[in-house]
Amino acid sequence: MKETAPSTAVDRLLHTPGPELDALFRRSPSGRIPVGDGAGTVIFAPNSPVATTAARLVRLLAWQGKVFGPGTGSLRNKMGPLGTEAVPARVYYGTSRLDAGPAIILDYSRSALVARRIRDEIREVAPGVFLGIAYWNRHKVLRFVLEFARAK
Template identity: 55%
Template sequence: MTRGKGADVDQLMTLSRPDLDELFRMSPAGEIPVGDARGTVLAARGAAVSTMAARVVRLIVWKGKVFDAERGELRNRVTPFGVRAIRAKVYRDPSRLDDGECTVLDYSRTSVLAHWIRDEIREIKPGVYLGIVYWGRRKVLNFALSCPGSPTSGSARHAS
């Protein structure tokens, strides 16, 4: 799968962890997302299991992230009600996966609950990001973000 050609969230759900890692490696950091981003957990266990896991997680636990470019931070949308909580700082840094540039979502100084978590994202297609969740130094999960308001998505929204 090449960057920019059909790499959508449904296709990501069919990929294995090694395939997700390879796609992450070959993708650029891209623009830092702006505004609401719909989140999808990628279980990397085949399409049927990944789809079911993503639906359950989105329904009960995590709906996505809201990026605030002016503050260089985000808040996760959690619970069935999409409450904005669990803040992270957003900045560029080398990836733990391959030392290439990525966007880091750093919870170490902003969250008591998630202080050991670091997410890394890269843009695999305009407005679509592939992410890796690290717990300390250990890679534990992949996720996708769909960001219709991002600068490269073609439908960027203007802040008011």
């Protein structure tokens, strides 16, 4: 995998405090369900000295993003150093656990034994850029960004 620096939008989100990320999520629309390959960045310890390094390590070793099937209501995560498509999820509009507003739900409860307790929610915070919140059971465990290439 070719290592690239985060885009300006992703870098800005990595260096935004957690409460501000939640406020951004609250005021953002769900947007359209994305299609295609979204580059993923984990936001671990936002606005800390380790945020960028942690994001790079996770992308290099564990998780590179998500691939959304067009019109299928499903996705697969890109896992490991090779970006192997695995860990499927159902995709649909639903109610956010953060604020009870509309969000795009990435539901692993019936499609992935290894991730059945995980539920992600995403909203579009900029064109082609989705801020996500991952829940384990009902507990918020981390945030992430999905960035989709814009058609030129």
